[in-house]
Amino acid sequence: MILIVSPFFMRWFVAGYASAITLYPFVILKHERLKKDKVLINHERIHLKQQIELLIVGFYIWYMLEYLYRYYQHRSQYRAYRNISFEREAFDNELDLDYLETRKLWAFRDKQYWGKRKR
Numbered sequence: 001m002i003l004i005v006s007p008f009f010m011r012w013f014v015a016g017y018a019s020a021i022t023l024y025p026f027v028i029l030k031h032e033r034l035k036k037d038k039v040l041i042n043h044e045r046i047h048l049k050q051q052i053e054l055l056i057v058g059f060y061i062w063y064m065l066e067y068l069y070r071y072y073q074h075r076s077q078y079r080a081y082r083n084i085s086f087e088r089e090a091f092d093n094e095l096d097l098d099y100l101e102t103r104k105l106w107a108f109r110d111k112q113y114w115g116k117r118k119r
């Protein structure tokens with residue numbers, strides 16, 4: 001994992017909407033202080049693992065297609081994003097700092113991260 005702090009990139013790439021983005025092998029942060037945010041870093045490390053498991057490019061293709069599907073389901077950009085299976089796995093487990101030590105291969109495919117959630 002290579003941490004980069006770039007407020008400019010974050011503003012340009014995600015319009016300031018996110019605090020961090022993971023583009024294997026980089027995790028790009030909006031602010032220097034986020035380097036100390038263990039939960040955020042853990043969230044991004046889960047995405048790094050997901051990206052490796054799908055040979056990087058597969059992750060981005062799946063992520064975009066699932067985002068479109070979730071948008072169709074929820075009609076909300078935020079809810080579409082929060083319901084992508086990769087995000088559900090990352091948000092559900094970000095507080096468990098040892099999660100990656102016991103995580104199963106392709107865990108994002110687990111049925112608990114699918115189906116429609118109301119939030």
Ligand SMILES: [Zn+2]
Nearest residue numbers: 043047087090
């Ligand atoms: Zn995420």
